[in-house]
Amino acid sequence: MSLVRIGAAAAHFGRDLEFDLARIAKLIDDARLAGAGLLVLPDAALGGYLAELRHPGADALPPALAPDSPMIRRVASLAADMVVCVGYCEDGGDVRYNAAVCVNGDGVLGRHRKVHLPAGETQVYSPGESFAACDTPIGRVGMLIDYDKTFPEAARSLALDGAEVLACLSAWPTSITNRAPRMARDRQAKLFDLYDQTRAAENQVVLASSNQTGTTGAMRFLGQAKVVGPGGDVLARTWSKAGLAIAEVDVAAEIERARRVLHHLGELRPSSYRGGGR
Template sequence: MTTTVAAVSANFTRDLEQNYELIESLVGEAREKGVKLLALPEAAIGGYLSSLGDHGDTLKNTTRSLPPAIGLDGPEIARVQQIVGDLVVVIGFCELADDGETRYNSAVCLDGAHVYGSYRKVHQPLGENMSYSAGDAYEAFDTPVGRVGLQICYDKAFPEAARSLALDGAEIIVSISAWPAARTATAANLQEDRWTYRFNLFDSARALDNQVFWIASNQAGTFGSLRYVGNAKVVDPGGNVLATTLLDSGMAVAEIDVEGTFASMRKGMFHLRDRRPDVYRTGEGVLVDA
């Protein structure tokens, strides 16, 4: 049985009403195309940081340039649920912890009636740790479209992150991003930029590493000093790109057959089965026993 899935490349800002209107438009388009799982970008509610690195938003205790902090059970998430109805959606936002102070760069998978799972970004690039605290777990969860795992942006550069989700049974990994072009020596054609190349390579590699379906969304356009590279895509467990937006805003839509594809691909070379955790070591020299 096939399921239609989609990944979005679009520009989200600090203007929450703009965000909701764009989400509503994208959800309407997804419904017309028969989509059952829709991946929206990192920071789709409230936008991402306006810059990174030496000129980034460097203080956790200031509201300067920072996205609005939102509770997982707050009215902003509830409004998204009202918009999406029975469509399963992954969306990124700045999460405010129960202590009322700690912020996380987070993602949530939901529909109008359920929150299926959420995730706090673990790996933080270029001073992002000065604006957000880091998460500490990778856990897959069941949804109407299959068992799903979540990642955010820089996480895709770490094979262990995707492998942790695959070992927890994830059939689909949704990787949402606000991935920009290189900060120096940026290519005139962003499709040829070295950071675009890495973004696309990581997506195909992580899908193939773990023989899972990989759905990658991204911001598009510009925000602050950042120029996003789009390239939202759907990748199959062989690392093949089934659909992509390239640099443009839009929606990459593909039909996937999770059960059928796994049965055919994994009956021969099955990477998770053929692992040798008895010989793997972490950077600390401790044997990996997962």
């Protein structure tokens, strides 16, 4: 992989799919003007996130899209030669999934269904069952959907599958039970940044973290999109505002440099760990 510009978006998305698609088109245009080869959009960018986590009502859920939905094909067409990761609610027939796809003009390059569901999502979504990286024109990419990145095993599974870039798509809100008066001091804001930097550093990979902004129902989203290097250093960020965090990275060279002396994946001792990660 040669030098590439990686973008992570902080933006608001709601139930109006045509509005969402227009916003996605604008973000793709802005990222293209900035020379980005990869753009990571937030979780639930097509259709918006849940309005309430404690008691999500069946009448207020995001629209469920089929895996081959025309909306996803339209995003792929907009992406053209860029690689774009986007989140949506997947129609699985009798169930729904919080899902993401990685696309470009050729179509779908990879898919992910959120494995780790927080309280609230378990009432409306079914969990995915695995983590797998996918090959793209900018390198091998692995996707995580918000709460997935809380679990070290999720990112580690993708790194072991050869992921050079972790695309973390989020609709990550401020604390529901103990909201701080200032977002910068919110417990969830601190955790969001901590997980992004830790997952990049412990796996020695590049990480692009997107997030929603604004409010949906009782949810207030953090923003804080960023690109993180293999040493855990933040290369670009949006803070709490909407916008694009874009960093130019020689991914292969940065990963090789990070692993030159201490190679975390090569120095694992699986026989010393309890089975199943428990």
